[in-house]
Amino acid sequence: MQQPRWVDAATVRRSLSPDRARRLIRRELADGLDPAADPARLAVPAGDGQLLVMPSTNRRAAGVKVLSVAPGNPARGLDRIQAVYVLLDADTLTPSVLVDGTAVTSLRTPAVSAVAIEALAPAEVESAVIFGSGPQALGHAEALLAIRHTSSVTVVGRRAEAARSTAQRISGLASTHRLTARALTVDDPQVEAAVREAQVVVTATSAATPVLGDDWVADGACVVAIGSHEPHRRELGSALLGRSLVVVEDLGTAHREAGDVILAAAQGALDWDDVRTLQDVVLGRVARATDRPNVFKSVGMAWQDLVIAEQLARP
Structure with missing residues (x-):
């Protein structure tokens, strides 16, 4: 052979x-x-x-x-x-x-997220917030900048040094427009304001509990959660999913692995019948919401x- x-x-x-x-x-x-x-x-x-x-x-x-x-x-x-x-x-x-x-994995995960962002985020994305400072944070920033002329990216991390390093690398990604990237730690009071102003929020963490407030995300904004593939772990709270258009890769897979959605449904904040798929969005069967947040929960598929x-x- x-x-x-x-x-x-x-x-x-x-x-x-x-x-x-x-x-x-x-x-x-x-x-x-x-x-x-x-x-x-x-x-x-x-x-x-x-x-x-x-x-x-x-x-x-x-x-x-x-x-x-x-x-x-x-x-x-x-x-x-x-x-x-x-x-x-x-x-x-x-x-x-x-x-x-x-x-x-580092390539395809942001690529899938970018498909969702392209359809679910506003046409103008002036600011974005990325929770996490690992390879996926950098990859998602690069994928976002390929489809939106974002001028401000905030990196939120547990360790200040890692967040600063990732922010510095992100600041060097934009070649066609001016980009400001800054770093905050998760306990910084400025995090809430950054999320409230953002048109795109990415959670790429290893957290098991929500990393942002349920009421922080603006109507019409797009949230992409990619940090967990286990039914008992989540990055987003039930109330946020309950007031959002929720999109997943596949319903059967989400029932098994998408803890953010599973826990929200179990707590009565979300009805599985209202959850849509990324293919629905791509084929135009579902349009992005402007009167509520848009959440894409990804677990990664083969x-x-x-x-x-x-x-x-x-x-």
Whole structure:
């Protein structure tokens, strides 16, 4: 058997821009891909975290991402999420390409969020707030700036030094307009005002409880929550979801993994019948709300990884 070709993280970043990834994800949804066809993610407790297995297939290829989530890793100087992706031929199921799965995750998660932001955020996004200071915070800023000329980004983190570092990196992303990026810690009283003024809010944290007030988000603003894929963890409170248009990747997956939505529904703040999918939004079956917030709760799905891996595998 021929050895699979290896695609490292640098090649991933060089080969596929965040905006190109967004367009690929959106095209798959517009062309009728069924997110519900993905099997449920397998999650197994391991070490100080979890081992996750995420397979997906389509008519062209098959693939599986194996990843670990180790909450204690950042303190060790390691990534919280580490992964490898295996792309296989659709007919023979022969492994053809191995990809740095961490880089795939870092690329596709903001790409999916950008599809939602493009449809659910105002056309003019002057200010954005990003909770979290890890790779996903930077990736979401880059994805946002590819579709909106945002002039102000506030990074909110638990550690001031990490938040400042991420804000500095974000400030260097804008090449076509002036961008001011600042850092705040989670306990800073300015956080509430920043969220109230923002047209886009991203929560990319490891928090298990809400990181912002239920009444902070303005009507018409877009909130993207990506930090959790477990039913007992949340970044957003029930009252916020209860007064928002709530969008998820897939209803079945959300029932299993989207703790923000699961807990809000269990507490009676939200009716599952009112929750819509990202495909509904992409196909124009649902329009963004202007009289209430728009919330996109993402848990990450295997089909998204496969879309990215297929593109990376092309010569």
